[in-house]
Amino acid sequence: MKPSPAVSLFGAKAADSAIRRWLSPLLFLAVVALSVSLLYFAATPAVSFPPMTTVRVELSPPVAVWQPVGAAEASDPISRSSLPPVQRPVDAAVASDPEPISSAPSVQNMPESQDVKLERVLKAAATEDNTVILTSLNAFWASPGSVLDLFLESFRIGNGTSELLSHLVIVAVDDKAYGRCLAIHPHCFHLKTEGVDYSGEKVFNTPEYLDMMWARLDFLRLILEKGYNFIFSDVDIMWFRNPLLYFYTDGDFQTSCDNFLGDPTNLKNWPNNGFNYVKSNNRSIEFYKYWYSSRARFPGVHEQNVFNIIKYDQQIQQIGVRIRFLSTERFGGFCEPSRDLNKVCTMHANCCIGLRRKIDDLRAMLDDWRKFVSLPPDTRISRRFSWSVPRSCRYNINPYYNRSKS
Numbered sequence: 087m088k089p090s091p092a093v094s095l096f097g098a099k100a101a102d103s104a105i106r107r108w109l110s111p112l113l114f115l116a117v118v119a120l121s122v123s124l125l126y127f128a129a130t131p132a133v134s135f136p137p138m139t140t141v142r143v144e145l146s147p148p149v150a151v152w153q154p155v156g157a158a159e160a161s162d163p164i165s166r167s168s169l170p171p172v173q174r175p176v177d178a179a180v181a182s183d184p185e186p187i188s189s190a191p192s193v194q195n196m197p198e199s200q201d202v203k204l205e206r207v208l209k210a211a212a213t214e215d216n217t218v219i220l221t222s223l224n225a226f227w228a229s230p231g232s233v234l235d236l237f238l239e240s241f242r243i244g245n246g247t248s249e250l251l252s253h254l255v256i257v258a259v260d261d262k263a264y265g266r267c268l269a270i271h272p273h274c275f276h277l278k279t280e281g282v283d284y285s286g287e288k289v290f291n292t293p294e295y296l297d298m299m300w301a302r303l304d305f306l307r308l309i310l311e312k313g314y315n316f317i318f319s320d321v322d323i324m325w326f327r328n329p330l331l332y333f334y335t336d337g338d339f340q341t342s343c344d345n346f347l348g349d350p351t352n353l354k355n356w357p358n359n360g361f362n363y364v365k366s367n368n369r370s371i372e373f374y375k376y377w378y379s380s381r382a383r384f385p386g387v388h389e390q391n392v393f394n395i396i397k398y399d400q401q402i403q404q405i406g407v408r409i410r411f412l413s414t415e416r417f418g419g420f421c422e423p424s425r426d427l428n429k430v431c432t433m434h435a436n437c438c439i440g441l442r443r444k445i446d447d448l449r450a451m452l453d454d455w456r457k458f459v460s461l462p463p464d465t466r467i468s469r470r471f472s473w474s475v476p477r478s479c480r481y482n483i484n485p486y487y488n489r490s491k492s
């Protein structure tokens with residue numbers, strides 16, 4: 087007879103007596119355990135069991151199935167959700183070895199056919215005073231159930247924002263994003279950049295990511311040259327009220343902030359260029375040209391951080407561009423949430439790294455808003471309602487928050 091491995095350890099005899107010695111108490115315990123659990127199940131109402139499927143759905147929102155979650159967590163494509171830029175002294179940041187920007191993507195040589203298409207799209211979407219709303223999109227953000235859907239949903243449930251969708255141009259930087267846009271939105275533009283593939287996720291601050299951000303900046307300059315004012319919004323910014331009612335009347339370039347110090351003209355504010363409003367005029371065009379050309383001085387630095395350095399430059403003052411920083415009370419984000427839902431215009435999933443966390447909290451944000459607007463008006467106004475987010479993003483704390491506040 088071939089003994090089983092466990093029995094062979096002690097020999098057949100030892101096993102035999104051990105089984106006999108333990109068998110009756112084990113049987114007794116088994117009977118007791120069975121009856122206790124039967125009693126438990128009988129006494130417990132069925133509803134007290136957690137609805138497992140619902141819980142699971144809430145914990146894992148539909149992330150693009152073709153996107154491995156691990157990779158998504160590590161990346162931060164297009165939208166700026168980084169911690170705020172490190173403010174460097176200007177002289178220390180000046181590079182001695184400028185990178186060759188001739189090879190960097192630019193829209194200087196946009197084919198004529200594309201240019202004609204762009205003008206057609208802008209004309210169709212612009213308001214009476216030639217303002218367009220722009221967002222840029224790649225396949226990573228565009229998949230069904232992802233950030234683009236939440237972005238559009240916010241316009242639909244916001245107060246006075248659904249009308250703004252007819253002025254929104256989605257700038258798709260790859261075929262997949264363009265296809266998705268065409269399927270769900272009337273104003274789509276396919277920004278093709280020679281020799282660059284923008285379809286994948288772009289890991290934050292890689293050379294490709296930087297090229298993408300700089301190409302976008304150059305594209306925005308072109309919009310201004312065509313005579314259009316624009317509101318640029320990252321796609322992970324939810325719109326709850328019409329921002330046009332809350333911009334400064336005397337600003338050429340207005341940008342949202344990770345941290346707002348209280349004075350809209352204070353250059354020490356911590357800008358977040360994921361949301362900005364720019365008026366088309368000579369000053370803003372010159373400013374964009376100067377900003378773009380500054381890339382050569384700061385190799386490897388992305389355009390938002392370059393802005394944070396050059397905002398002090400003498401040339402900016404000479405250009406005379408009027409820079410204004412938007413308050414986080416109206417234009418908030420996870421770095422500094424707008425604490426009063428009666429005032430909020432937009433909320434950005436900044437200070438949050440990882441697509442999954444971002445989507446979780448954006449959804450919770452939309453739920454907060456839905457609950458808020460369903461309340462009777464006097465309750466909404468008399469009680470000061472705030473956000474339940476950041477939740478998933480709460481660990482991405484902003485190391486500059488306390489410092490900039492003090």
Ligand SMILES: *[C@@H]1O[C@H](CO)[C@@H](O)[C@H](O)[C@H]1NC(C)=O
Nearest residue numbers: 310311313366367368369371
């Ligand atoms: C720029 O300034 C010139 C005159 O200095 C003016 O003719 C032109 O319309 C201005 N362009 C814009 C976009 O304001």
Ligand SMILES: *[C@@H]1O[C@H](CO)[C@@H](O)[C@H](O)[C@H]1NC(C)=O
Nearest residue numbers: 245246427428458459463466
């Ligand atoms: C939406 O806007 C209207 C008109 O300005 C206002 O009466 C209403 O209270 C607003 N609702 C919310 C939820 O802010």
Ligand SMILES: *[C@@H]1O[C@H](CO)[C@@H](O)[C@H](O)[C@H]1NC(C)=O
Nearest residue numbers: 483484485486487488489491
């Ligand atoms: C900021 O200050 C709060 C309390 O004032 C503290 O709990 C928190 O850890 C500080 N955050 C950082 C990043 O220093």
